[in-house]
Amino acid sequence: MGLIYALNGLYFAAFLFLTSLGLNIILGVMGILNLAHGSLYAVGGFVAAYLIGLMAQSSLPVMMLVAVLGAVAVAGVVGFVLETTLLKHMYRRALEYQLLITFGILMLIEDLIKLIFGGESRYASAPFDAMGSIDIMGHIYSVYFLFVMTCALAAGLFIWWLMVRTRLGIMLRAIEMDREMAQAMGIPMRSLTIAAFMLGSAFAGLAGALVVPTTPAVLGMGMDPLIMAFIVVVIGGLGSLKGAFLGALIVGLTRSFTIAYFAELEMPLLFLIAVVILVIRPEGLFGQK
Amino acid sequence: MKKYILNPRAACYAVALIVLLALPQFITPYHLTLMETGLSLAIMGLGVNLLLRYTGLLSFGHGAYFAAGAYAVGLLYMYLPDHFSFENAILAALLVSAAISALFGLVCVRHTRVFFSILTLALCMLLFAVLEKAYHYTGGSDGIRVPIPLFFGYEFEGMRRFQFLCGPYYYIVVGIFAAASLTMLAIVNSPFGKILQATRDNELRAEMIGIRVKRYRLYAFIISGTFSGLSGGVWSFVNGHITPEICNWVFSGEVVYMVLLGGFMIFEGPIVGAVAFTYLRLYAVATTQYWMLIIGATLIFLVLALPGGITGGIQSLINRLKPKNA
Numbered sequence A: 001m002g003l004i005y006a007l008n009g010l011y012f013a014a015f016l017f018l019t020s021l022g023l024n025i026i027l028g029v030m031g032i033l034n035l036a037h038g039s040l041y042a043v044g045g046f047v048a049a050y051l052i053g054l055m056a057q058s059s060l061p062v063m064m065l066v067a068v069l070g071a072v073a074v075a076g077v078v079g080f081v082l083e084t085t086l087l088k089h090m091y092r093r094a095l096e097y098q099l100l101i102t103f104g105i106l107m108l109i110e111d112l113i114k115l116i117f118g119g120e121s122r123y124a125s126a127p128f129d130a131m132g133s134i135d136i137m138g139h140i141y142s143v144y145f146l147f148v149m150t151c152a153l154a155a156g157l158f159i160w161w162l163m164v165r166t167r168l169g170i171m172l173r174a175i176e177m178d179r180e181m182a183q184a185m186g187i188p189m190r191s192l193t194i195a196a197f198m199l200g201s202a203f204a205g206l207a208g209a210l211v212v213p214t215t216p217a218v219l220g221m222g223m224d225p226l227i228m229a230f231i232v233v234v235i236g237g238l239g240s241l242k243g244a245f246l247g248a249l250i251v252g253l254t255r256s257f258t259i260a261y262f263a264e265l266e267m268p269l270l271f272l273i274a275v276v277i278l279v280i281r282p283e284g285l286f287g288q289k
Numbered sequence B: 001m002k003k004y005i006l007n008p009r010a011a012c013y014a015v016a017l018i019v020l021l022a023l024p025q026f027i028t029p030y031h032l033t034l035m036e037t038g039l040s041l042a043i044m045g046l047g048v049n050l051l052l053r054y055t056g057l058l059s060f061g062h063g064a065y066f067a068a069g070a071y072a073v074g075l076l077y078m079y080l081p082d083h084f085s086f087e088n089a090i091l092a093a094l095l096v097s098a099a100i101s102a103l104f105g106l107v108c109v110r111h112t113r114v115f116f117s118i119l120t121l122a123l124c125m126l127l128f129a130v131l132e133k134a135y136h137y138t139g140g141s142d143g144i145r146v147p148i149p150l151f152f153g154y155e156f157e158g159m160r161r162f163q164f165l166c167g168p169y170y171y172i173v174v175g176i177f178a179a180a181s182l183t184m185l186a187i188v189n190s191p192f193g194k195i196l197q198a199t200r201d202n203e204l205r206a207e208m209i210g211i212r213v214k215r216y217r218l219y220a221f222i223i224s225g226t227f228s229g230l231s232g233g234v235w236s237f238v239n240g241h242i243t244p245e246i247c248n249w250v251f252s253g254e255v256v257y258m259v260l261l262g263g264f265m266i267f268e269g270p271i272v273g274a275v276a277f278t279y280l281r282l283y284a285v286a287t288t289q290y291w292m293l294i295i296g297a298t299l300i301f302l303v304l305a306l307p308g309g310i311t312g313g314i315q316s317l318i319n320r321l322k323p324k325n326a
Helices: A002-030 A037-054 A060-085 A095-117 A126-131 A143-165 A167-177 A179-184 A189-211 A223-236 A241-261 A263-280 B002-006 B008-025 B029-055 B063-079 B086-108 B113-133 B161-166 B168-189 B191-201 B203-208 B213-239 B249-262 B269-287 B291-305 B309-321
Strands: A133-136 A139-142
Touching: A002 A037, A002 A139, A002 A143, A002 A167, A002 A189, A002 A223, A002 A241, A037 A060, A037 A095, A037 A189, A037 A223, A060 A126, A060 A189, A095 B113, A095 B249, A095 B291, A126 A143, A133 A143, A139 A143, A143 A167, A143 A189, A143 A241, A167 A179, A167 A189, A179 A189, A223 A241, A223 A263, A223 B113, A241 A263, A263 B086, A263 B113, B008 B029, B008 B168, B029 B161, B029 B168, B029 B191, B029 B213, B029 B249, B029 B269, B063 B086, B063 B113, B063 B213, B063 B249, B086 B113, B086 B213, B113 B249, B161 B168, B168 B191, B168 B213, B191 B203, B191 B213, B203 B213, B249 B269, B249 B291, B249 B309, B269 B291, B269 B309
Parallel strands: none
Antiparallel strands: A133 A139
């Protein structure tokens, strides 16, 4: 059974990594801890569930592609609207206002989802069922979980490529290091912060879209992942891709094995790990400063 | 003595206290219980604001200490029903919340700014998870019932919950609220309060003139947590039932909202905010199922247009109306 627990842990780690990616980008580039990240994730989930329901007759790849792209696009657009209407006023404001406005956005989006999609849960397990399961060394395992792991890996590689190899990424990292200096160098701050927030939101949407085939989209579905993503970011270190990857693995595997052996300790243990790491290394495993 | 009688602020407090004490004659019993909720949350608002306004630390996890106070009351009833009285319960709430905030504070005060907020949030969720998972001891998500207590040996015999809340308990809440507010006022105006403000304004300079910054932050954290615990203890009787929900970070966020709504730059702000929030929330919930939309929109409006909150807005209005004779 150990193998299955390990695989479950990896799946959970993949999902956490995806969720924390966007949070990390926004925190790194904009310096804002986005409490509404979980709500953007929920937006992605609901849009994907809606599209999957709509496309019930289509073939699996088309269905998945439309659902994922739709969710990513909608979350990205919501991110664009939020940044250009509300958050753009917040960069010079004190921390408490930055946190509170994202808290306000969280409540706003939660109720808007209720208004648009209704209060009931949306099931969208078609892709999960269609992918079936395979035999891994005598254990039956769902292909969909492997698919999500691949997606997370691809997303991680994409972000790594973007941040390290492209001009856009170099400029984003420059902003992360020193805002004023970056601006003095002529880096277009406005458009890049918008881009960063959209990117972060789109990744939240992607994570939400990938999760709905396994669990139905329900109101408040973004709350737990948000907290988990915090833990991952905190463990890994602010703005560190490597850290988020390792943090997600630690959290994912710990969770899977504690659920298997001491189910009741699951959540407390995760928070405990985060706290212990922060006491030993306040900046997180791979954080700077 | 003369200093206090002529002080307009002291006069305002006296008037406010009289109004509070006379309130049961004017408003319905239902609104009276809401007022009790508002006043007990105000105690917590003051505690949160000691950290936010005077120490420069934004906690997003004070629900933990509120819950510590409330659960101290609930667990006392569950495990030591013979000793369950109001004074013991409040004492337990103070002690447990002080102990937990000391423990959590040790971890949190090593950080400032956004890391402090994340850490307080994470620790709050840690306690939330423990309260929910340890259902054999804490009743899990069902929570614990809190009955009417003995009050210094006096039994409110034959009194129903509602009667108790609208009658004697209101005055108890007002009394505790007044005592807590004055204590907090004394704390922020004491040399200790000034030290906290010095650490907030310039950590390095404070360290250089010999202030042990982290130690003072920890003291502030414990005081703040204990006020939240007191608030939780008082509130648990008003609500009559406690669940882990009060330890969820969303509740902690709502408390920060209250503080901001009232105006965190002014000492009395959190009190105004807590009462206003209690009523705002009630009306939002009563009028629409989309109450979060209303609360969220007000919050966003507040942050963008009225960052000083209600009291800050009133103050700037007064300043504008004053004749300018500089």
